[in-house]
Amino acid sequence: MRRASRQLTAAACLLIAAFAAGASPAWSKPFSWAFQTDINELDPQARRVVFTRTFLANIMEPLVSYGKDLQIEPVLAESWSLVAPDRWRFKLRKNATFSNGYPFGADDVVATFERGMNEASPYRGALAGAKSVEKIDDLTVDILTSGPYPILTRDLTDVLIFSKRWLEEHAALAPVDPTKGQESYTLRHILGTGPFALRSYEPDSKIVLEENTTWWNAARKEHNLTEVTFRPIKASPTRVAALLSGEVDMIYPVALQDVDRIRQSGGFKIVEGPDITTMYLGMRIGQDKLTTGEPNPFKDIRVRQALYQAIDTKTLVDRIMRGKATEATVLMSPYHQGYDKRFGRRAQPYDIEGARKLLAAAGYPNGFKASMVCPNDRYVNDQAICIALVGMLAKAGIKVDLQSVPASRWLPMMNNAETDMWVGAWTAVGTIDAHSYLHTIMHSRDEKKGFFNAGLYSNKRMDELEELVARETDDAKRLAYLYEAFSLHRQDLPQIPLLQPMLIWGMKDSIHVHQLPNSSFNLRWVRVD
Numbered sequence: 001m002r003r004a005s006r007q008l009t010a011a012a013c014l015l016i017a018a019f020a021a022g023a024s025p026a027w028s029k030p031f032s033w034a035f036q037t038d039i040n041e042l043d044p045q046a047r048r049v050v051f052t053r054t055f056l057a058n059i060m061e062p063l064v065s066y067g068k069d070l071q072i073e074p075v076l077a078e079s080w081s082l083v084a085p086d087r088w089r090f091k092l093r094k095n096a097t098f099s100n101g102y103p104f105g106a107d108d109v110v111a112t113f114e115r116g117m118n119e120a121s122p123y124r125g126a127l128a129g130a131k132s133v134e135k136i137d138d139l140t141v142d143i144l145t146s147g148p149y150p151i152l153t154r155d156l157t158d159v160l161i162f163s164k165r166w167l168e169e170h171a172a173l174a175p176v177d178p179t180k181g182q183e184s185y186t187l188r189h190i191l192g193t194g195p196f197a198l199r200s201y202e203p204d205s206k207i208v209l210e211e212n213t214t215w216w217n218a219a220r221k222e223h224n225l226t227e228v229t230f231r232p233i234k235a236s237p238t239r240v241a242a243l244l245s246g247e248v249d250m251i252y253p254v255a256l257q258d259v260d261r262i263r264q265s266g267g268f269k270i271v272e273g274p275d276i277t278t279m280y281l282g283m284r285i286g287q288d289k290l291t292t293g294e295p296n297p298f299k300d301i302r303v304r305q306a307l308y309q310a311i312d313t314k315t316l317v318d319r320i321m322r323g324k325a326t327e328a329t330v331l332m333s334p335y336h337q338g339y340d341k342r343f344g345r346r347a348q349p350y351d352i353e354g355a356r357k358l359l360a361a362a363g364y365p366n367g368f369k370a371s372m373v374c375p376n377d378r379y380v381n382d383q384a385i386c387i388a389l390v391g392m393l394a395k396a397g398i399k400v401d402l403q404s405v406p407a408s409r410w411l412p413m414m415n416n417a418e419t420d421m422w423v424g425a426w427t428a429v430g431t432i433d434a435h436s437y438l439h440t441i442m443h444s445r446d447e448k449k450g451f452f453n454a455g456l457y458s459n460k461r462m463d464e465l466e467e468l469v470a471r472e473t474d475d476a477k478r479l480a481y482l483y484e485a486f487s488l489h490r491q492d493l494p495q496i497p498l499l500q501p502m503l504i505w506g507m508k509d510s511i512h513v514h515q516l517p518n519s520s521f522n523l524r525w526v527r528v529d
Contacts, residue, residue, distance in 0.1 A: 029528035030227040033250040034239050036377050037407050038204050038232035043186035044160045045116045045123035046178050050429050053158065054520040060160035060192030063090055064153050068514055070432065072153050076104065076161055076193060085148050092139040096216040098163045099197035106135040111164035111173065121175035125451045127155055128439060129470055148471045151433050158430030166191045179412065195221060195524045196228060206231045223526050234377050243506055250507035253380045256322045262506045271505045274517045276333040276432060279379060279425045281389065281496040286456025290370060290420050297368050304493040306358035309351045310396035311389065316499055320381055320388050324504060328497035330486050331437055335517050338434030338482040347490040355396040367397025370420035374402060375410040379425060380501045386423050417454045429518045434482050438466040442489055457494035
């Protein structure tokens with residue numbers, strides 16, 4: 001008995017020593033998962049792509065973020081206040097450090113914002129209402145705005161903080177635009193204050209993260225992960241095979257045809273829920289010619305209305321998406337701040353005969369030809385959706401030359417309008433506010449706004465409404481401006497809303513996650529039994 005007691009005591013001492021040395025507790029686990037594409041790079045300011053940004057948010061952190069209830073909560077900022085209509089003061093966290101031991105402070109925040117707001121930065125439009133950032137002391141910064149900025153904290157959820165010292169050491173204080181062939185240390189390396197740190201990065205193969213044991217919030221952590229391996233697996237059957245064989249613990253998205261197979265396999269489950277992503281059909285509007293050099297029919301509102309009436313969104317949802325989506329009757333989801341229930345129905349009904357009459361009235365009784373680009377690896381059933389659209393538009397007389405390409409090719413083709421039509425999507429993952437659509441897609445394209453307004457739509461009143469919405473602090477007035485803006489969009493139809501797909505994740509029964517509708521996957525909420 002005494003010998004057993006001594007053995008138990010010795011084991012307890014070893015466990016205590018292991019904790020003291022920073023070893024992971026016995027219940028900590030490795031975790032592996034797969035997504036359909038790789039991240040673009042390790043620099044969150046290199047381009048504004050949702051998956052890349054949300055993945056990197058497991059390593060780097062913003063001043064504030066969304067909690068499990070989608071409410072703003074403090075992260076690297078402990079508190080904030082509006083000290084003047086155009087000045088916000090943020091008190092920074094005292095105990096935060098970067099994973100390599102560098103202290104976090106005001107200089108890091110200023111360097112991050114100056115880099116992202118630089119005119120040469122692809123990220124410059126993310127904080128169009130901010131003018132500058134001032135260091136008050138080592139743990140206090142002021143963000144100066146060009147006027148009232150009611151959604152500043154929502155915008156800040158999208159701004160991940162760099163270490164100034166680290167940027168200086170690697171000559172990376174200047175912004176980088178990889179789409180122009182520019183190179184930077186930050187494209188292949190990353191440093192943050194978050195719950196995980198980078199161990200290795202093999203583009204198009206795998207990324208391995210390890211727990212950041214010096215994370216400022218480690219005492220209240222909810223995850224139990226020691227190591228995380230991410231693998232980009234493009235083909236849906238290959239992703240499913242990797243899950244069912246045990247190669248990975250979780251995959252997303254799950255193709256609709258694979259949902260039942262995973263559910264019926266012992267030891268696995270499906271987690272699904274709403275997504276705020278809105279898919280839409282975009283068109284060249286501001287250009288005089290199609291890509292073929294022919295006159296541009298999309299400049300005529302009657303043609304755009306004809307396209308809208310020719311698209312049966314209910315069929316897209318019921319048949320193509322097998323009910324795993326909702327019809328988009330306006331260019332935002334019901335989860336966005338500013339959504340109005342009066343937009344609950346289509347602006348115009350599905351009416352193929354009405355579409356033909358509109359085309360005839362616009363001078364196209366026999367229709368016309370146009371090109372369209374679509375991603376084949378970005379959204380659930382994206383290629384099938386586009387094929388269905390081609391068939392629907394053909395019934396109205398519009399002959400579509402469809403190019404289905406990987407997301408890496410689709411994005412520049414869409415954003416540079418290298419095609420006549422495109423299927424795109426917007427999430428507003430940072431703000432979850434309707435203003436993001438006005439600012440990014442509906443506003444006339446300039447150096448700071450209309451970044452994804454590829455069709456070059458321009459309406460003076462829409463631009464005025466974007467400014468009013470951006471500055472209005474009275475909730476009732478702001479909602480009225482938003483209602484007018486989206487009513488105008490439903491009238492002009494520079495983009496045609498299609499649907500909001502559901503999030504569908506597949507995983508082992510032993511995996512526990514928290515699914516938010518903003519297309520983000522937070523490792524800090526993952527637990528493995």
